[in-house]
Amino acid sequence: MKPSVVTSELNGHFCDDCAVRGAAVCSSLDAAELREFEHLGRRVHFDSGETVFSEEDITTSFYNVLEGVMRLYKLLPDGRRQIVGFALPGDFLGMNLSGRHNFSADAIGVVNVCQFPKGPFGRFIEDRPQLLRRINELAIRELSQARDHMVLLGRRSADEKVATFLLGWRERLVALKGPSDMVALPMSRQDIADYLGLTIETVSRTFTKLERLGVIEIIHGGISLLDPARVEAMAAA
Amino acid sequence: MKPSVVTSELNGHFCDDCAVRGAAVCSSLDAAELREFEHLGRRVHFDSGETVFSEEDITTSFYNVLEGVMRLYKLLPDGRRQIVGFALPGDFLGMNLSGRHNFSADAIGVVNVCQFPKGPFGRFIEDRPQLLRRINELAIRELSQARDHMVLLGRRSADEKVATFLLGWRERLVALKGPSDMVALPMSRQDIADYLGLTIETVSRTFTKLERLGVIEIIHGGISLLDPARVEAMAAA
DNA sequence: GCAGCCGATTGACTCAGATCAAATTCGGCT
DNA sequence: AGCCGAATTTGATCTGAGTCAATCGGCTGC
Incomplete structure (x- = not known):
């Protein structure tokens, strides 16, 4: 500050x-x-x-x-x-x-x-x-x-927003640092929420949900994309 | 089409x-x-x-x-x-x-x-x-x-969205055709809803609500801004 | 090692806005 | 004028995401 x-x-x-x-x-x-x-x-x-x-x-x-x-x-x-x-x-x-x-x-x-x-x-x-x-x-x-x-902000559900965000962010990191299924998330949950037009609780719950579905793994400072195809399916309509 | x-x-x-x-x-x-x-x-x-x-x-x-x-x-x-x-x-x-x-x-x-x-x-x-x-x-x-x-899409309520839209649209018409409190709305309610990330019903209800509050009058093909200050108050936080 | 903090997660409950379903109004067109 | 179809309004109900309220967990500094 x-x-x-x-x-x-x-x-x-x-x-x-x-x-x-x-x-x-x-x-x-x-x-x-x-x-x-x-x-x-x-x-x-x-x-x-x-x-x-x-x-x-x-x-x-x-x-x-x-x-x-x-x-x-x-x-x-x-x-x-x-x-x-x-x-x-x-x-x-x-x-x-x-x-x-x-x-x-x-x-x-x-x-x-x-x-x-x-x-x-x-x-x-x-x-x-x-x-x-x-x-x-x-x-x-x-x-x-x-x-x-x-x-995304006007027409997507919370699940779609989070899935779309993870894929989009990964895309940017890939362009910068080369391909990887480890997606570093340096920003806080609050930042993600404010980016997606959601609350921090909803973001957290959605992450947990994705992890329980086995499509991502929440690791320290980011996530690991276990099943990119499933995440893409969630991101699409 | x-x-x-x-x-x-x-x-x-x-x-x-x-x-x-x-x-x-x-x-x-x-x-x-x-x-x-x-x-x-x-x-x-x-x-x-x-x-x-x-x-x-x-x-x-x-x-x-x-x-x-x-x-x-x-x-x-x-x-x-x-x-x-x-x-x-x-x-x-x-x-x-x-x-x-x-x-x-x-x-x-x-x-x-x-x-x-x-x-x-x-x-x-x-x-x-x-x-x-x-x-x-x-x-x-x-x-x-x-x-x-x-x-607007990520952080504003339905009331704020509609009020902000009316003021912003009026502003554009003013720049084009000169000042007036008559705001022509050539687009349909569905168009407005899809612009604001709402449903047509919510847009319609909000218009009705604004009219009942006496701050606008719904006229054919648009609205009349009866109380711009009140609308501005609704549009702000 | 542990007390205190801050961010994240989880749970219970609420509510704004969506959805579903009729009316109603407003054209245009005979 | 009267009929049809589309757009809009209104009402009743539902629900996804928000709100409020505990925990939880990992780090920091003592």
Whole structure:
């Protein structure tokens, strides 16, 4: 929760050894551009639970997630929370029209980001349409995911929501770390509940139910997918 | 539902008299560009209920809504439907990464669109970053709206959903046609239900309840907002 | 080792909204 | 005007998920 931000001293330079260089916005830049680009940003570290930015904050930077997981959420005045997504390495955050963030983001576990001040980044984009195109692609991809999530929130049962979440989350981890039936769940049950539009109790009960059915095993810090096909069947209509 | 498309004979030309020229993607083009641009697209008319494009269809065109209202929706295999948005004049449809539409769109009442074949449109964008920037803006705006809608779907009660919908819809009509407390609702109760993640019965009951409370009046083809402040109070937490 | 905490699980009960089932209203069309 | 079909409203009942309330279990710090 505290805004204490530790800035790495081996700063900006060395996109070379950046884990997400190929995947993130940077993938649209050639070697020379990358060299210039790396001077714009700097690596910033966040500890578990720290807030990277808050809804309604004036946008001062864009962020490229390098490492770790973040929850992105919106709060209603009375405290109800909806998590609108989880950010993983390669995700790009901070785009908006209003000049203010339209959701909050905080670190789930340790997080490293590449932070770009809005002004210089905006100027860098100006004459690099391929970077703009890349950002546009990311926005369109997110839009598509957002629409899928609307279907889940509006029209799916609790069982379907949980099953869909497990498969979707696994998919993202697979893309990042390679195939595995072990699905790490760094976020809390409350986070999952707020992502799926459920309560923590319902999420917990559904996990237990899936385990009793023998389709998953609940392990520390995640689950093991014992019967992916059955989970897929539950996720579908 | 039928794909019969009537093409206006006074074709492509005359963006001049286009109602949405200032608002839509076109707003990023100067007079000369607009002249070139208008040859790319053509006006296409759809009757009430006709499908403009379907989810999973290969994207062949982009669309700029000129007139009328469209429902944008996704279906689950068993027929459950989630409306992910309503398109109004000035809205731009068809952006995607997969080469396929990721939702279906059909006309609610008569609709006119400006249709651009994907290929020529893509080529036209190539060397016009300001058009790309405009499209990016539209995508980011939609993304923000999508996130707001996730909060509504995941965390709001039926009363709050309906109240929020009425205010949001009014806002869009105001932006389009100027202020009024008459809120035209061209979509059916079923459409509203599928947009809000409710059933038609719940929507109907909530309308009736609002009317009995004296905050709206249900009139033919819409409602009259008698007490906007009270509705806003219901919409907030 | 164990006391205290915090997140997760489990159980009992409730309730908002869904479901099922009629009316009723509102067109359009002879 | 009068009839038909679709959309909407209303009513009665049901139920999936929420709420409230204990535990449980694993870690932390003493």
